[in-house]
Amino acid sequence: xxxxxxxxxxxxxxxxxxxxxxxxxKGKRQAAIDGHLxxxxxxxxxxxxxxxxxxxxxxxxxxxxxxxxxxxQGLFTSNEFPQFIQNMPYDYxxxxxxxxxxxxxxxxxxxxTLAHHLDSLELEYGTLVPMRxxxxxxxxxxxxxxxxxxxxxxxxxxxVGEAIRAAVxxxxxxxxxxxxxxxxxxIWPNKDYAxxxxxxxxxxxxxRQMDLHVLEMWKxxxxxxxxxxxxxxxxxxxxxxxxxxxxxxxxxxGWDSYDKPCEVVTEYFPSSGTGQTNVIFPV
Numbered sequence: 652x653x654x655x656x657x658x659x660x661x662x663x664x665x666x667x668x669x670x671x672x673x674x675x676x677k678g679k680r681q682a683a684i685d686g687h688l689x690x691x692x693x694x695x696x697x698x699x700x701x702x703x704x705x706x707x708x709x710x711x712x713x714x715x716x717x718x719x720x721x722x723x724q725g726l727f728t729s730n731e732f733p734q735f736i737q738n739m740p741y742d743y744x745x746x747x748x749x750x751x752x753x754x755x756x757x758x759x760x761x762x763x764t765l766a767h768h769l770d771s772l773e774l775e776y777g778t779l780v781p782m783r784x785x786x787x788x789x790x791x792x793x794x795x796x797x798x799x800x801x802x803x804x805x806x807x808x809x810x811v812g813e814a815i816r817a818a819v820x821x822x823x824x825x826x827x828x829x830x831x832x833x834x835x836x837x838i839w840p841n842k843d844y845a846x847x848x849x850x851x852x853x854x855x856x857x858x859r860q861m862d863l864h865v866l867e868m869w870k871x872x873x874x875x876x877x878x879x880x881x882x883x884x885x886x887x888x889x890x891x892x893x894x895x896x897x898x899x900x901x902x903x904x905g906w907d908s909y910d911k912p913c914e915v916v917t918e919y920f921p922s923s924g925t926g927q928t929n930v931i932f933p934v
Contacts, residue, residue, distance in 0.1 A: 653822040656697035658932040663780040665735035686917030686929030691788035694827040701792040707832035707892030708777035709797035716797040719750025719766035746792040757814035777831040799892035808895040812902020830896035834862040835888035839924035854924030862926035869913040
């Protein structure tokens with residue numbers, strides 16, 4: 652019988668890659684990188700063989716979608732930030748059986764979901780950036796779930812999360828579940844970016860205060876209250892992908908019955924106007 656052995660909310664900012672390159676950002680995102688490495692070490696210790704990543708950089712307009720290929724291989728350049736992520740090679744094994752099972756289970760529960768076996772369907776950088784660092788500590792198979800949902804509500808994404816857990820438990824896989832996305836996500840307007848040292852600052856003090864409040868709620872295990880404010884938080888603080896990755900995460904963990912205190916493994920930091928962190932959600 653399979654199980655989700657660990658869950659996490661993870662940043663995927665491109666500056667993590669730039670932090671390892673010569674230039675003004677070199678070394679500036681080491682704490683975020685170290686957070687990913689620590690999550691991978693915990694997953695390895697718990698026997699995880701697969702990582703399921705709910706990716707807020709994969710935009711979808713109808714249904715839900717999952718990459719369920721047996722291998723993901725290519726050279727990635729971001730169409731959003733080609734100056735930041737370009738010609739990044741990747742090569743990861745997939746878990747097609749689990750991807751198919753999640754899609755079947757989610758559809759049966761009323762959230763129409765398709766699993767795809769397409770070499771031409773690239774992984775997005777909400778998956779590729781975490782995998783670049785997680786894989787340094789622990790090689791895992793990967794399943795990527797689209798979580799930039801434009802016409803879906805959080806209740807549907809909760810169902811997808813519940814389906815992820817049910818499919819995992821019916822499998823023989825041990826899974827690290829990752830919600831890949833920021834907290835608040837109000838990127839600096841282009842004309843204001845340079846003037847505000849945009850790479851290292853938050854664009855809204857209100858958003859920063861709300862992010863910090865949410866982290867305190869997570870640390871003390873007050874998830875039921877957080878879920879009551881999820882919709883407003885995602886809307887007013889511009890949550891990345893409307894925070895559907897987070898709704899999927901909570902769906903898999905039991906939604907408002909989940910009450911475990913979280914562990915922040917990368918202290919909160921601003922990036923390009925947004926609020927970022929790495930947080931472990933114990934299972």
